[in-house]
Amino acid sequence: MDSQPLRGQKALVTGANSGIGAGIARALGAAGAAVVVNYVSKPEDAARVVDDISANGVDALAIRADVSREAEVETMFAGMEQAWGGIDILVNNAGLQRDAVFPEMSLEQWNTVLGVNLTGMFLCARAAARRMIRRGVRPEISRAAGKIICVSSVHEVIPWAGHVNYAASKGGVGMFMKSLAQELAPHRIRVNSVAPGAIMTPINREAWSTPEALAALLRLIPYGRIGLPEDIGKVAAFLASDDADYVHGQTIYVDGGMTLYPEFAHGG
Numbered sequence: 275m276d277s278q279p280l281r282g283q284k285a286l287v288t289g290a291n292s293g294i295g296a297g298i299a300r301a302l303g304a305a306g307a308a309v310v311v312n313y314v315s316k317p318e319d320a321a322r323v324v325d326d327i328s329a330n331g332v333d334a335l336a337i338r339a340d341v342s343r344e345a346e347v348e349t350m351f352a353g354m355e356q357a358w359g360g361i362d363i364l365v366n367n368a369g370l371q372r373d374a375v376f377p378e379m380s381l382e383q384w385n386t387v388l389g390v391n392l393t394g395m396f397l398c399a400r401a402a403a404r405r406m407i408r409r410g411v412r413p414e415i416s417r418a419a420g421k422i423i424c425v426s427s428v429h430e431v432i433p434w435a436g437h438v439n440y441a442a443s444k445g446g447v448g449m450f451m452k453s454l455a456q457e458l459a460p461h462r463i464r465v466n467s468v469a470p471g472a473i474m475t476p477i478n479r480e481a482w483s484t485p486e487a488l489a490a491l492l493r494l495i496p497y498g499r500i501g502l503p504e505d506i507g508k509v510a511a512f513l514a515s516d517d518a519d520y521v522h523g524q525t526i527y528v529d530g531g532m533t534l535y536p537e538f539a540h541g542g
């Protein structure tokens with residue numbers, strides 16, 4: 275098997291300075307892709323991911339942009355195009371939580387989550403699709419004109435009390451991805467999602483940082499371990515590669531079985 279199936283390809287990963295995004299950026303770099311490491315804060319973390327990727331001999335570049343802001347997204351894609359001539363792979367990863375019990379949820383909490391998790395995907399996918407359509411398929415690079423991968427969540431299908439804004443955004447990602455896949459297929463742009471379960475990252479630190487919390491979390495994961503960013507990175511790299519050339523419009527759950535209704539293992 276080709277150990278660098280993404281050699282010669284240019285990728286952009288949003289929110290790539292930490293957590294799952296950093297894991298995906300590293301995995302794409304290891305597969306041979308040049309990677310733009312997008313970030314919105316903590317440039318020193320983005321620089322570390324860039325260093326790790328370049329250490330493997332492929333190009334990496336950190337670009338700051340808030341994905342919920344159209345002008346910043348446009349400037350980021352223009353900068354990438356100027357540096358590398360185009361984009362082959364977009365990973366729409368940037369996401370956040372602003373949790374609140376529903377009666378207390380502010381409009382700002384709602385808008386921030388929808389703005390980054392859903393509008394951010396729209397703005398980045400649109401900027402990428404325009405460029406991928408313009409360049410078309412270059413068979414020496416890939417069988418597709420481009421690949422767009424959305425990072426969804428098990429909460430695309432698992433309702434989540436106390437996190438209505440977040441679950442609504444991920445439910446939206448499901449239809450966003452599928453409708454986009456249907457529309458972009460004639461352009462030979464492949465669109466898919468990877469939907470992580472509980473992955474050990476800063477976003478859910480509360481759920482794994484004490485033994486009690488971890489024990490409660492593990493009751494929701496039949497496979498019996500919390501996930502790691504590289505678990506998601508490997509699947510994203512596969513989806514971006516021509517090995518997945520016939521995979522289109524799919525959400526791949528990478529969750530240790532969290533979506534298997536684990537409570538029903540002992541009841542019902």
Ligand code: BGC
Nearest residue numbers: 427428429471472477478481
């Ligand atoms: C959330 C995490 C949560 C996980 C499983 C993710 O989408 O961001 O906070 O631990 O889903 O519930």
